[in-house]
Amino acid sequence: MTNETVAALIARSNRLGADPQNTNYAGGNTSAKGTGTDPVTGQPVELLWVKGSGGDLGTLTEKGLAALRLDRMQALVDVYPGIEREDEMVAAFDYCLHGKGGAAPSIDTAMHGLVDAAHVDHLHPDSGIAIATAADGEALTRQIFGDKVVWVPWRRPGFQLGLDIAAIKKANPQAIGTILGGHGITAWGDTSSESEKNSLWIIETAAAYIAANGSEKPFGSPREGFGALPETERRAKAAALAATVRGIASRDKRMVGHFTDAAVVLDYLASEKAPALAALGTSCPDHFLRTKVKPLLLDLPASASVEESIARLKELHEEYRADYTAYYDKHASADSPAIRGADPLIVLIPGVGMFSYGANKQTARVAGEFYVNAINVMRGAEALSTYSPISDAEKFRIEYWALEEAKLQRMPRPKSHAGRVAFVTGAASGIGKAIAQRLAAEGACVVVADLDLEKARAAAAELGNSDVAIGVAADVSEAGDVQKAVDEALLAFGGIDLVVNNAGLSLSKPLLETTEADWDLQHDVMAKGSFLVSKAAAKALIEQGLGGDIIYISSKNSVFAGPNNIAYSATKADQAHQVRLLAVELGAYGVRVNGVNPDGVVRGSGIFASGWGANRAATYGVAEEDLGQFYANRTILKREVLPEHVADAVFVLTGDELSRTTGLHVPVDSGVAAAFLR
Structure with a gap:
C-alpha cells in the first residue's frame, strides 16, 4: 500500500511535470519527508523520498523514487570532505537507502535532504531560467520577488549546493524558494500543496513580470530574407536537406532525427540576435546535456537554394567540429572522459526550421523541445536584460562530469537495429x-x-x-x-x-x-x-x-x-x-x-486473401484452406512458410x-x- 506522503508527492510531481511551463521533460526533481517503517525493527523511521536519477516528473511512479533514511543522509554533513571530493557523496547516498528497489539517488538528493522543509521542488521553468541567466539576475530576483525568493550564485549541482540552499533557507525564514543562477528554481513548503503553490507562484510571477516589463522585441528586428518560407515550400526544402543534415549529425555516431518548423523556432531564426545568441549556447545543464553546448546555425537566407545550403552546411560542419574539438581540448584534464563526438545535435535552418538528433527518436524529439526551452529562456533574459549563460568551462565540467559518464555507461546496450x-x-x-x-x-x-x-x-x-x-x-x-x-x-x-x-x-x-x-x-x-x-x-x-x-x-x-x-x-x-x-x-x-x-505464404497474406489463394488452390486441385499445407508438403523440409x-x-x-x-x-x-x- 502506498504511503500517503508518497501518494501526495507523486500526484504533485505529475501535475508539475505535465505542464512544460513548469519544467522540461525529465528535468527537475521533487521530494517529501515523512515517516515509514523500519523493515527490521518494525519501528517508525524518518525517510526522504526523492525523484531518482533519469526519471520524468510528468510520468513519475513510486518505482521512480529513491527512498533514503533521513538521519543517515543528513549525517553525511559531518563527513563531507569538501567540494574537491564532492562526487564521492553520490556513492555515499547508496548507504542511506531504505528498503529494496526504487531508483538510484540523483546528484540533487542533497538539495532535498538538507533543506529544512518537509517538501521541496527543484524545477527548470523557462521563466525562472530566464531570470537565472540574465546578466543582472540577482538584482532582478530582488526586484521581482522581494525577500520571498533568494538568489543563489551558480554552483554545479551537488552536496555543496544542498548546503548552500539549506543555509539560505535558515537565514531567510520568510523565503519560499530560490533562483539558482544559470540553472533553475527551488521552492519548498511544510505541506505538499504549499510546496506546489510556492513553485507555481515563482514561475507565474517571473512570467508575468517578463510579460509586463520586457522588451517587445527581445531578439531585435527581423533579418531581411530570413523569415519563414511558406509552409509547403519550407517543408519541401526541409525534406531536401534532411539527408545532408542527418549525415552531418552522424559522422561520429549514427543518429535519428526530428524536425520542427514551430513558429517559436522560425521567429527566433529570423531575428537579428539569433547568430550571437546561438553562439553563446544554452545554460541550464539539462538543456546542453541534450543539445550540446551550441547549435549549428546555417548563415544563409531562406531564399538560398538547396544546393547552396548543402554546400554551406558542409563547410559549417567542419568549422563546428574544429570548434567543439578546441572546446574539449581547452577544458579537458588527464582524467576527463574521451570526447563523445564533435557533431552538432541541433541544426538550425533559417526560414525552414530545426533538426534535432539523438540515439533514438524520443531523444531526438526531446532535444528539440529542450532547444525550444532555451529559445524561451533567451527571449525572457533578453527582454529584461542580457542573456548571460554559464561559462564554457562550467558547461564542460557538467558535460564531461565523471558522474554523467557513469550514467551513460549504465545505459543498456542498444538493440541490433537501434538508430536505424x-x-x-x-x-x-x-x-x-x-x-x-x-x-x-x-x-x-x-x-x-x-x-x-x-x-x-x-x-x-x-x-x-x-x-x-x-x-x-x-x-x-x-x-x-x-x-x-x-x-x-x-x-x-x-x-x-x-x-x-x-x-x-x-x-x-x-x-x-x-x-x-x-x-x-x-x-x-x-x-x-x-x-x-x-x-x-x-x-x-x-x-x-x-x-x-x-x-x-x-x-x-x-x-x-x-x-x-x-x-x-x-x-x-x-x-x-x-x-x-x-x-x-x-x-x-x-x-x-x-x-x-x-x-x-498463405496464412496472414494480403495477396492470398484477395483471391490469389483461391486461384492457386484451383490450379493445384486442392481446397483453399489446405493450400498452405500443400505448399509445405512439396518442400524438402515439409514446413509451411x-x-x-x-x-x-x-x-x-x-x-x-x-x-x-x-x-x-x-x-x-x-x-x-x-x-x-x-
Whole structure:
C-alpha cells in the first residue's frame, strides 16, 4: 500500500511535470519527508523520498523514487570532505537507502535532504531560467520577488549546493524558494500543496513580470530574407536537406532525427540576435546535456537554394567540429572522459526550421523541445536584460562530469537495429507487417507505407507511438506518391537506412487469359514500384553517407516456372535482377542490396486473401484452406512458410552479421529443389 506522503508527492510531481511551463521533460526533481517503517525493527523511521536519477516528473511512479533514511543522509554533513571530493557523496547516498528497489539517488538528493522543509521542488521553468541567466539576475530576483525568493550564485549541482540552499533557507525564514543562477528554481513548503503553490507562484510571477516589463522585441528586428518560407515550400526544402543534415549529425555516431518548423523556432531564426545568441549556447545543464553546448546555425537566407545550403552546411560542419574539438581540448584534464563526438545535435535552418538528433527518436524529439526551452529562456533574459549563460568551462565540467559518464555507461546496450530508420512498403498486412514488427522490435524506427493510409496508420499504431512508427500512404507505381512518402519519412525520423520493397499483388492466370492490363498492373506495382522506391530512397542513402540496406521481397517464382503465372513470375524475375544491378551500382556508397525468395505464404497474406489463394488452390486441385499445407508438403523440409519467417530473413540480412553480403537472394521456401539458385 502506498504511503500517503508518497501518494501526495507523486500526484504533485505529475501535475508539475505535465505542464512544460513548469519544467522540461525529465528535468527537475521533487521530494517529501515523512515517516515509514523500519523493515527490521518494525519501528517508525524518518525517510526522504526523492525523484531518482533519469526519471520524468510528468510520468513519475513510486518505482521512480529513491527512498533514503533521513538521519543517515543528513549525517553525511559531518563527513563531507569538501567540494574537491564532492562526487564521492553520490556513492555515499547508496548507504542511506531504505528498503529494496526504487531508483538510484540523483546528484540533487542533497538539495532535498538538507533543506529544512518537509517538501521541496527543484524545477527548470523557462521563466525562472530566464531570470537565472540574465546578466543582472540577482538584482532582478530582488526586484521581482522581494525577500520571498533568494538568489543563489551558480554552483554545479551537488552536496555543496544542498548546503548552500539549506543555509539560505535558515537565514531567510520568510523565503519560499530560490533562483539558482544559470540553472533553475527551488521552492519548498511544510505541506505538499504549499510546496506546489510556492513553485507555481515563482514561475507565474517571473512570467508575468517578463510579460509586463520586457522588451517587445527581445531578439531585435527581423533579418531581411530570413523569415519563414511558406509552409509547403519550407517543408519541401526541409525534406531536401534532411539527408545532408542527418549525415552531418552522424559522422561520429549514427543518429535519428526530428524536425520542427514551430513558429517559436522560425521567429527566433529570423531575428537579428539569433547568430550571437546561438553562439553563446544554452545554460541550464539539462538543456546542453541534450543539445550540446551550441547549435549549428546555417548563415544563409531562406531564399538560398538547396544546393547552396548543402554546400554551406558542409563547410559549417567542419568549422563546428574544429570548434567543439578546441572546446574539449581547452577544458579537458588527464582524467576527463574521451570526447563523445564533435557533431552538432541541433541544426538550425533559417526560414525552414530545426533538426534535432539523438540515439533514438524520443531523444531526438526531446532535444528539440529542450532547444525550444532555451529559445524561451533567451527571449525572457533578453527582454529584461542580457542573456548571460554559464561559462564554457562550467558547461564542460557538467558535460564531461565523471558522474554523467557513469550514467551513460549504465545505459543498456542498444538493440541490433537501434538508430536505424526502416521504410517498408505494403506493410499494413501480411509479410510487410511482419517485417515492420520485427524491425521495430529490434529497435528500428519504422515507416509503414501502404496504399491504404488508414490501414498503414493502424499498423504503425500497433508498433508504438510516433517515436517508433508512422504510417504513410504510397502508391508505389506513382513516382510522385513514392517521393512524398519518402519525404514524410525524412521529416519524421531525419533519414532512411533500410528499405524493404515488399508491396505486391498477384493475378493467377494462364498465358492466353492474361490481358495486357494484367501484365501492366503486375509490373507497375512490383517491377516499376520497386525501381521507384529504390531510386527515391537511394538518393537519401547516398547523401547521408551512412551506407544502408535495400531488400527486395521477391519470390521462389523468380527462378521457378510454375503454371498459370506468367505476369507474376516475370515481374518477380525483374525484381530479382534489380537486386543484382543495384548491388553493383550502390556498393560504392556502402549500400547493400539483397533479396528474399519466399515460397507461397498463405496464412496472414494480403495477396492470398484477395483471391490469389483461391486461384492457386484451383490450379493445384486442392481446397483453399489446405493450400498452405500443400505448399509445405512439396518442400524438402515439409514446413509451411509464414510471414514471420520472411521477417527473420530480413532481420538477418540487415544486421551486422552479414555486413559483407550484397547481391544475395535468400530462399525462405522450406526447400523447393526446382528453385535452388545456380
